[in-house]
Amino acid sequence: MLIGIVGAPNQGKSTLFNAMTLAGAEVAPHPFTTIKPNEGIGYVKVKCPKENCNPNHGYCINGNRFIPVKLLDVAGLVPHASEGRGLGNQFMNDLSTADAFIVVVDVSGRTGCEGEPAENHDPAVTVKFVLEEIDKWFFGIIKRQWEVVKKRTDAKPSKLLAEKLSGLGIHEAHIKEALKDFKSIDEFAKRLRELSKPFLIAANKIDCNESVKNYEKLKQAFKNNVVIPTSALIELTLREAHEKGFIKYVPGNSAFKELKDMSDQQKKGLSYIRAFFKKHNSTGVQECINSAVFDLLKLKVVYPVQDENKWADSKGNILPDAYLLEKEATALDLAYKIHTQLGDNFIKAIDAKTKKVLGKDYVLKDGDIIKIVSTNSL
Ligand SMILES: Nc1nc2c(ncn2[C@@H]2O[C@H](COP(=O)(O)OP(=O)(O)OP(=O)(O)O)[C@@H](O)[C@H]2O)c(=O)[nH]1
Ligand SMILES: [Mg+2]
Structure with a gap:
């Protein structure tokens, strides 16, 4: 099972990936930091049936079992990527086998669709174009295979198409479902994407000033989807501080415990995080993996x-x-x-x-x- 992390440039995709995996992918405050995809292992969190267990894979802390899930972080998509802008969308092929997507968007309003600095930018506009570009990538592949299948008469078209599209994680059942309401290949491709690659939205950088207001607007614009407020940066800080033994922090929790004496700067950082937890139940990062596994993929x-x-x-x-x-x-x-x-x-x-x-x-x-x-x- 693979979860793909997608979105426009500079939204915090690699930071979210690092917060989930501690894999140390490159992060920078400018677009196109990621070019080659980063693959890593994150963990879905469930209540363990036993307090003391011995997982072969993953880990268990205080009755919380963390089960491994593969994650892939790719380069940023820009508007018209399908026509070759930015890094194009060929790199999306790395995500062909993804079972679900986490679409990461900066909700601070300070990053535009191309990853450039902005003011009061509407994150819904970014998410809409990202979905459009994903659909165009899907459409390109499906149209090619559709043309091939049309010419053949030796088997049922839905079966043949399923064979051709199996690399995209598409099954015959998806095709039959999408054909029910067939209007055009465009619509058909879109429906296949919805069925085979469900997505949720990580409303990232929720720790910034204008973010909560923008997040509420985004939730309205995507009423039928799961939208999770996240601070990838805070989660990453907590997980790294835990790894270094400064604090004890269980991913997904809304509190942490200080274990060692820290510098004034480190203390300042942690008091910023404590203030964040007064306003938010969690950083939302663990919730993204759990929701992808249990809500989207069931x-x-x-x-x-x-x-x-x-x-x-x-x-x-x-x-x-x-x-x-x-x-x-x-x-x-x-x-x-x-x-x-x-x-x-x-x-x-x-x-x-x-x-x-x-x-x-x-x-x-x-x-x-x-x-x-x-x-x-x-
Ligand atoms: N305040 C805040 N900043 C964040 C958060 N997540 C990421 N950032 C910052 O946003 C900038 C871009 O982060 P990246 O993780 O490199 O973004 P990306 O989407 O992978 O960017 P590309 O690979 O260039 O497409 C960096 O300066 C991060 O520190 C967050 O939750 N809060
Ligand atoms: Mg990146």
Whole structure:
């Protein structure tokens, strides 16, 4: 699963990416700082079913389980990128396989559509053009494949098109849905983008003076979408201070604890952040990942175990794995996800919480802890 971070230049995309991953991508107060994409791992945060667990991937603090999610930060899009302006939109191809987008926009009003300094700039205008450019990129690819498929008569067009567009994460079901209300290829491409690449908006730089007013306006303009106020800069500062041992901060929380004596400048920085937390519940950064995974993609967390009594693997590691699975995923899907052999030799599953036996078609619930029994494990 991959979440793409997109937007106009200089909006704070790489800062948000760094705040999520601590990957140290280059950040600067001018457009086109990012040219090559930055790939990293962020974490979705859920309540852990056990206080003490031993994750193979990710980590667990104070009963908060952090499950890894792949993230990609790309260069900024400018108006008419599809006609080659700025860095064009070819780099969007790196995001072909993204399952969802976080569209980052500076809501301080101080950055224009091209990443230039501005005054009272309306962030809704920026988000609208970014979506238009994404649609044009999508349209370019879909139109090419549409022309190819039109000439063929050897299979159902929706099936052929699905094959051609699988690299964009488009399935036949998406195509059938988008064809229901077909008006033009433009509209069809737009609908396919909506279905295969849902997005949320990170209303970034919410720590600046004019931001709250602009954020309210942006929310009105995008009533049907998730709009999350974020301060990538504050989240990054907190996470770095935590890494260096100055503070204890759990991502997504609205407080932190000082652990060491700090310089006057560091203390000043932290009092600025404390004042921020009086006005905001969180920096919004963790919420962006969680909302992308649970609201946009509607995934669920399932913990496979080998020992249904101890909730552990064969070595006694508690809840070693956490899988993010699609809404419809069944016990058999989980078995195949763990290992092909486990799927091929599936006998039954056991709900480790209730010890109930589950069949292969059981649709897993969010938070399920499951043992798979196969012929090999008897
Ligand atoms: N006040 C404030 N500044 C921020 C925030 N996030 C990013 N910035 C600043 O905004 C500027 C641009 O940040 P980047 O992360 O480089 O932006 P970008 O969107 O990746 O830019 P390009 O790669 O050039 O497209 C930097 O000076 C950041 O420090 C925030 O939440 N609050
Ligand atoms: Mg960048």
